[in-house]
Amino acid sequence: MRLSDSLPWTKTPLIINAPMGGIAQADLAIAVSKAGGLGQIGVDDNLEGLKTQLAQVEKELGRHNGLLPIGVGFLSFIVDSSKAVEIVEKFKPAVVWVFAANALDDYAGWAEKVRKASPSSQVWIQVGNVEAAVRVAKEARPDVLCVQGADAGGHGFEKGAGIISLLPEVEDALAEEGHDIALVAAGGIADGRAGAAALNLGAQGVVLGTRFLSAPETNVHPRYRAAVLAAKDGGQSTIRAKLFDELRGPNRWPVAYDGRSIRMKSFEEHKAGVHIDEIRKRHTEAIKGEDAGFGVDGRTAMWAGSGVGLVRKEQPAAEIVEEFRRGIFDAMHTARTRL
Ligand SMILES: Cc1cc2nc3c(=O)[nH]c(=O)nc-3n(C[C@H](O)[C@H](O)[C@H](O)COP(=O)(O)O)c2cc1C
Numbered sequence: 265m266r267l268s269d270s271l272p273w274t275k276t277p278l279i280i281n282a283p284m285g286g287i288a289q290a291d292l293a294i295a296v297s298k299a300g301g302l303g304q305i306g307v308d309d310n311l312e313g314l315k316t317q318l319a320q321v322e323k324e325l326g327r328h329n330g331l332l333p334i335g336v337g338f339l340s341f342i343v344d345s346s347k348a349v350e351i352v353e354k355f356k357p358a359v360v361w362v363f364a365a366n367a368l369d370d371y372a373g374w375a376e377k378v379r380k381a382s383p384s385s386q387v388w389i390q391v392g393n394v395e396a397a398v399r400v401a402k403e404a405r406p407d408v409l410c411v412q413g414a415d416a417g418g419h420g421f422e423k424g425a426g427i428i429s430l431l432p433e434v435e436d437a438l439a440e441e442g443h444d445i446a447l448v449a450a451g452g453i454a455d456g457r458a459g460a461a462a463l464n465l466g467a468q469g470v471v472l473g474t475r476f477l478s479a480p481e482t483n484v485h486p487r488y489r490a491a492v493l494a495a496k497d498g499g500q501s502t503i504r505a506k507l508f509d510e511l512r513g514p515n516r517w518p519v520a521y522d523g524r525s526i527r528m529k530s531f532e533e534h535k536a537g538v539h540i541d542e543i544r545k546r547h548t549e550a551i552k553g554e555d556a557g558f559g560v561d562g563r564t565a566m567w568a569g570s571g572v573g574l575v576r577k578e579q580p581a582a583e584i585v586e587e588f589r590r591g592i593f594d595a596m597h598t599a600r601t602r603l
Contacts, residue, residue, distance in 0.1 A: 266468065267408065267446045267448070267468040267469055268468075268469070270386065270407075271302055271333070271358055271359070271386075272328060272329075273297060273300065273328055273333045274297075274300055274301060274302055275300035275301075275589065276589075277459065277463060277469065277470070277589055277592045277593075278301070278302065278448070278468060278469030278470070279296070279299075279300075279301040279302070279459075279469070279470060279472065279584075279585045279588050279589060280296075280301060280302040280304065280335070280448060280469050280470065280471045280472070281293070281296045281301065281302070281303055281304050281471075281472060281473070281476045281581070282304065282306070282337075282418075282450060282471050282472060282473030282476070283304040283305060283306030283307070283335060283336065283337020283361050283363075284306040284337075284418065284473055284476075284482075284567075285306040285307055285308035285337070285339060286306065286307075286308045286310070286483065287306060287477075287482055287483050287484055288304055288305055288306040288337075288476065288482065288483075289305055289306075289317055289483050290305060290317040290318070290320040290321050290324075291481040291483075292305075292476060292479060292481040292482050292483075292581055293305045293317075293321060293334040293335075294320070294321055294324050294325060294334075294481075295479070295481045295580065295581035295582050296476075296581050296582075296585055297325060297333045297334050298325070298582065299581065299582035299585035299586060300585065300589075301585040302334070302335055302358075302359060302469070303333075303334045303335070304334060304335035304336065304337055304359070304361060305317050305318070305321070305334060305335070305336050305337070306337045307336065307337060307338050307339065307343065307348075308339065308342065309339075309342045309343060311343065311347055311348065311351060314336070314351060315351060315354075315355075318332065318336070318351065318354075318355040318357070321334055321355075322355065327356070328358070329384070330356060330384065331356050331357065331358040331382075331384055331385060332355055332356060332357045332358060333358055334357055334358065334359070335357055335358065335359030335360070335361050335388065336351075336352070336355075336357045336359070336360055336361065337361035337362075337363060338360070338361070338362050338363070338374075339363055339364045340362050340363065340364060340365040340366075340370055340371070340374055341364050341365060341366045341516070341517070341518050342364075342516070345373065345374050345377050346377070349377045349378055349380075349381040349382075350381075352378055352381045352382050352385065353381035353382055356382045356384070356385060357382075357385060358384075358385060358386065359385065359386045359388050359408075360378045360382070360385050360386070360387055360388070361388040361389070361390065361410070362374045362375075362378075362387070362388070362389050362390075363389070363390040363410075363419075364390075364419060364517070364518060364521060365518070366518045367518075368396055368399045368400060368403070369403065371389050371400050371403065371404040371406070372403040372404040374387075374404070375387045375389075375404040375405065375406060386406075386407035386408060387404070387406045387407050387408075388406060388407065388408040388409075388410055388448075389404060389406040389408075389409060389410065390409075390410035390412050390450065391409060391410070391411065391412065391421075392411075392412045392413070392414070392416075392420045392421030392424045392430075393421055393423065393424060393425070393430070394430070394433050394434050394437050396421070397409055397411065397434040397437065397438065398434075398437050398438065398441055398443075401438055401441070401443040401445050402441065402443070405445075406445065407445070407446065408445065408446045408447070408448055408468075409434070409438075409445050409446075409447050409448075410447075410448050410449075410450055410471055411427060411430055411431045411434050411447055411448070411449055411450065411467070412424075412427075412450045412451050412471075413425065413426045413427035413428075413430050413431070413449070413450065413451030413452060414426055414451065414504070415427070415451040415452025415498075415524075415569050415570040415571060416450055416451035416452065416473065416524060416569050417473045417474040417477075417502070417524050417525075417567045417568040417569030417570075417572070418473060418523055418524065418567040418569075419517060419521050419522070419523040419567075420451070420504075420521065420522070420523070420524070421520055421521060422504070422506070422520060422521060422522040423520075426451065426452065427449050427450070427451050427452070427453075427462060427465060427467075428461070428465065431447065431449055431462070431465040431466055431467060432465050432466055434447065435447060435465075435466040446468045447466055447467050447468060448467050448468055448469040448470065448471055449462035449465065449467035449469075449470055449471065450470075450471035450472075450473070451569060452498075452569050452570050452571040453470045453471070453472055453475070453571065454472070454474060454475045454569070454571030454572070454574035454575055455475075455571075455574050455588070455591055456587070456588055456589075456590065456591015456592045456593075456594060456595045457591065457595040458470075458571065458574075459588055459591060459592040459595070460591075460592045460595035460596045460599065461595075463592065463596075464599075470588075470592075472584075472588070473567075473569060474492065474568045474569040474571055474572055474575055475571070475574075475575055475584060475588075476581060476584060477489060477492045477568065477575065478492065478493060478575050478576075478577065478578050478579050478584070479578070479579060479580060479581040479584060480578060480580065481580070481581045482581075485555075485556050485558045487555050487556070487558035487559045487562070488558045488564075488566050489578065490559070491526050491528075491558065491559055491560055491566050491568075492526070492566070492568050492572055492575055493575065493576060493577065493578065494560075495526055495560075495568065495572040495573060495575075496572075496573040497573050498568075498569065498570035498571055498572040498573045499570055500527075501526055501527060501572060501573070502524050502525060502526050502527065502568055502569065502570055502572055503524065503525070503527050503531060504522050504523065504524045505522055505523070505525070505531060505534075506522045506523075507530065507531060507534045507540075507543075508522075508523050508525045508530075508531075508565040508567075509522070509523060510540060510544075511530055511543065511544060511547045511563070511564075511565060512544070512547070513544070523565070523567060524567065524568065524569060524570070525565040525566050525567050525568065526560065526566040526568050526572065527560065528559070528560050528561070528562055528563060528564070528565075528566065529546075529550075529560075529561060529562060529563050530543050530546070530547055530563040530564075530565075533546070543563075546563055547563045547564070550562055550563035550564065551563070551564055
């Protein structure tokens with residue numbers, strides 16, 4: 265069965281917005297699901313806020329076969345799984361996405377609790393290497409593995425590869441172990457050409473984070489969005505580093521993770537050898553300003569993937585979903601003419 269058939273309001277090719285904590289909220293999830301994609305809400309540590317967001321989704325979209333037609337993404341190292349599944353039990357999102365466990369073993373416990381709370385909800389887990397994909401497939405048996413490549417914006421495995429090699433290797437490794445789990449791809453997918461490539465690699469859907477930062481439904485500061493739209497040449501304008509998680513104090517993220525942000529002053533000063541205490545002090549001052557420290561001449565992290573150079577204009581989420589679907593068909597067609 266095609267993955268989009270198990271999410272009956274969606275159209276193929278399946279376009280999914282990444283559950284970006286605090287950034288992908290109800291407005292974005294509603295717009296994406298209404299346009300035939302899988303809209304998702306990303307949770308940081310604000311579970312009370314999540315309830316309000318989910319009530320808004322229920323009011324605007326209703327339920328499909330008892331499920332809210334969206335996904336909810338939890339960061340498992342921050343959120344208490346028992347509290348999270350209480351919300352899952354009440355609202356029953358069609359997809360529960362889990363990412364960033366302190367240890368790979370933690371995912372099995374999450375999957376079990378989610379399934380008990382809402383047996384019809386699908387469990388999706390995002391991983392960034394072959395070993396993790398195989399372990400998680402075996403222990404947690406998710407419905408979907410989201411294979412996240414190193415080009416991704418935001419957090420991911422510090423040691424990673426791009427999806428062009430990662431996704432097919434994951435597919436082969438899972439087949440070798442006898443697992444039949446749907447895969448979706450994330451990381452640097454910013455237009456239909458990349459989406460078509462991801463489907464060719466074995467993905468049943470594509471996850472977009474950075475591309476949706478251009479949508480007005482996404483909750484980002486205007487200067488952050490402006491920096492995304494202005495950035496070109498993502499291999500130079502963005503960078504992966506642990507520094508971005510150290511700006512507000514000691515890094516809370518599991519040790520295997522770092523994050524990709526647009527380069528800004530804090531990073532340049534770190535590279536120039538400025539001590540972390542001084543960088544933190546300057547950051548603390550900067551975020552008090554009206555611009556909240558955003559901008560390439562600012563000091564606040566601006567998570568974005570290496571596909572940022574392809575994100576050029578502000579665009580409503582529904583338009584992104586529709587343009588992306590068309591772009592994938594067009595790119596597939598063009599590729600065929602080259603054979
Ligand atoms: C601003 C931003 C915030 C993110 N926050 C989360 C998050 O809270 N939870 C999560 O599972 N993934 C998060 N991610 C990672 C995405 O799940 C996804 O892997 C990534 O956006 C895909 O790469 P792309 O940004 O190049 O499209 C975030 C990504 C971005 C860009």
